[in-house]
Amino acid sequence: MAKAELKLLGTWSSPFVLRIKWALQMKGVEYDFIEEDIQNKSPLLLKYNPVHKKVPVLVHDGKSIAESLVILEYMDETWKENPILPEDPYQRAMARFWSKFGDEKCLPSIWRVFTAQGEKIGQALVSASENLMILEGELKGKKFFNGETLGFADISLGWIVNMVILLEEILQLKMIDEQRYPSLSAWMKNFSNFPGIKDSFPPQDRMLTKYRTLREALLATRGSN
């Protein structure tokens, strides 16, 4: 039987695409990566994700799956090697809960730090810190959110590693320091050092340029009010 066709539509910089790359890496699954231009969406992207027109989209044997967390669950159910979700229903519910918390609370609050200016940065940091403290509390004593090995929640929250390093560099501040966040700091290191993870990180210099430019553009449009 011919090998099933597997494509991942994504961009080099999207943290949501990165989740899928990590999962594919962990499961040892081969795929074709199709780089999309978000400013100029391809007919393929519009065909495979007509509702949201966003990446990532996984196309498996012609069937498309969109929404990164949905894709992760699909992958775990389809490729049983190296499961990323635990077997126990309660642990699974916890993994899903923390992933959702990351996307709905942490990400927007950290983004607000990034798009803040002057004294508003301090205010935004307080909010972001509250959310990060909650994650710190959840991690306490654990190597990964999933326990001894990397799992669903870690993959879902992995964007923190990349994003926070970037923001700290661009804004010249420390968001996750070892003193206040001993567990989260350790997790960031453990996560990065997990086989295959770091290699997938988009090139740091390219990310810095992209996000610096993005921030300048955002502040410029706001400044003209």
Add this chain to the structure above:
Amino acid sequence: MTQGGEDVKLLGAWASPFVIRIRIALNLKGVDYEFLEEVFGVKSELLLESNPVYKKIPVLIHDGKPVCESMIIVQYIDEVWATKGPAILSADPYDRALHRFWAYYVDDKWFPSVSAISRAQTEEAKAEAVEQVFAGLKLLEEAFQKCGKGKGFFGGDTIGYVDIALGCFLAWLKATEKMTGIKFFDEAKTPLLAQWVERFCADVAVRGVMPETDKMVEFAKMLQTKFKAAASAK
């Protein structure tokens, strides 16, 4: 302790669509539970203890362990009581992905678009908001065909994941229809959904937990009065 020897508690409120999701799921699985009704406007000790992150209902407490976030609870119920009642999510990974996708759509896009109607400040904004809602319903009509494969529910022969995700809002939507004159589920525009609405509300797993439209209208009016009072007090 309930009949089956399991300790299942649900922290919730009769009017909350998110709580209704859990009640439907538990009904489908034939699971007995203790319904702990929160007092409107007051968060109980138990709620604050079991959902410290969001401090919101619903919270399912199973054998002392709390599970939060409605669709996560629904999946938990489906997994724990996998051998009881119909499957809420099918066994096929692609089907599951499709259902999860549409449930996210309802929560992230469609229901917020409905809320935008009541928040619209001008007639123009309101008209635009209404248009968004109908555009979404058109997509959901197509989703119904794709997910349900010609059967009576998004889940096929029985109520499934997307039915629960969308159907929980029906009491609220019917109340809004009565108060605004907007007809959301129009036979002419979305015939499959219009029929699904009646089928869903009549289902034995839903009937007892879906609030009556008049009661919802009363509740909505009470909320409006409260918000107006709070707004003018500023």
